[in-house]
Amino acid sequence: MAQQERGTRSRAAILAAAAQVFDERGYDAASTTEILARTGLTRGALYHHFPSKEAIAIALVEAHSEALAVPDQPVKLQAVIDLTLAFAHRLQDDPVLRASVRLAVEQTSFSRPPQTSYDQSNTAVLGLLQQAEEQGEILPGVDLQQAASTIIGSFTGLQVMSQVYSGRADLPERVSVFWQFLLPGLATPGMLGRLRTTPPPAR
């Protein structure tokens, strides 16, 4: 195995192990010693890739941004709904995303600006809502920034509550129900019958 390939594998192994440890323990209680123990790598190999625990956490938060890939959908409100459903689905069993969300929700000594993940989500959701408005999908008079903040804030809490009650097993269902309540205050009446609030059949 070439040295570069070995390096890439080591980095991925560290991130995967760190995600588990951050997800299970939170930032402050996570230790590089435990992360190392789960990878079998040396401390030297760890520091080659990441100078500190914080550097690992920053790399994990970037996973949050990657999970916001916007679905290719002609109906832009459907794209927003599908974005939240896909995010909910990935949160169920992607430890990297789970770790990044826990880093965003809990107050810890992790010094990265805590708004980062919310700002990333806001950019994605607000952009889609603006396209939805241009296409006439949004009720007149709706403040799009308020809508985006409400969607992101509510999602944040729905996933906390789903984690507490079911380890996130019921998260897609909770998100689907949220949309059924929210859409009458957001979408034009003509859109309501056309929007699907459950995951696409292909899943």
Place this chain on the structure above:
Amino acid sequence: MAQQERGTRSRAAILAAAAQVFDERGYDAASTTEILARTGLTRGALYHHFPSKEAIAIALVEAHSEALAVPDQPVKLQAVIDLTLAFAHRLQDDPVLRASVRLAVEQTSFSRPPQTSYDQSNTAVLGLLQQAEEQGEILPGVDLQQAASTIIGSFTGLQVMSQVYSGRADLPERVSVFWQFLLPGLATPGMLGRLRTTPPPAR
């Protein structure tokens, strides 16, 4: 000062100091040493009232229940809205309630069932929604348990996000906006114009 009165004051001082420490540091990083330092009491006095850090946290969680006092309102959907607005208002500067919410949102070694605070909220909100339905305030076909879970889950995330962006200064505004989006999917059309989503003028 009588011994009993001194005891009551000591207990309140411990809870007030503990609330600050839990709110600032979270459960795992909070120490009884720091709580004691803020009260000026002896360790013996602390253990007289609370056998452990966990016992203090349990007493704080009870504050969550007390904050769910149901407003006396003939319109029951208005009572639900006012309950969330009053809770938002208290979260801004009541350290005991802030601590109890942090204990509910974060995953820590605190062993009390994490559902407790959500169950308490559910009892209060669902009870009001049932009365609202009896009074004809709710859209036909709405699942009241789903509505209660959506309101509580969304509120949970709105306050996390408000904490991150403004230290909860904008929380009442975020809750008010949430209701403006949610009500068209929850209340009968005739109710919509009658419901106030901002705090009562008396505040």
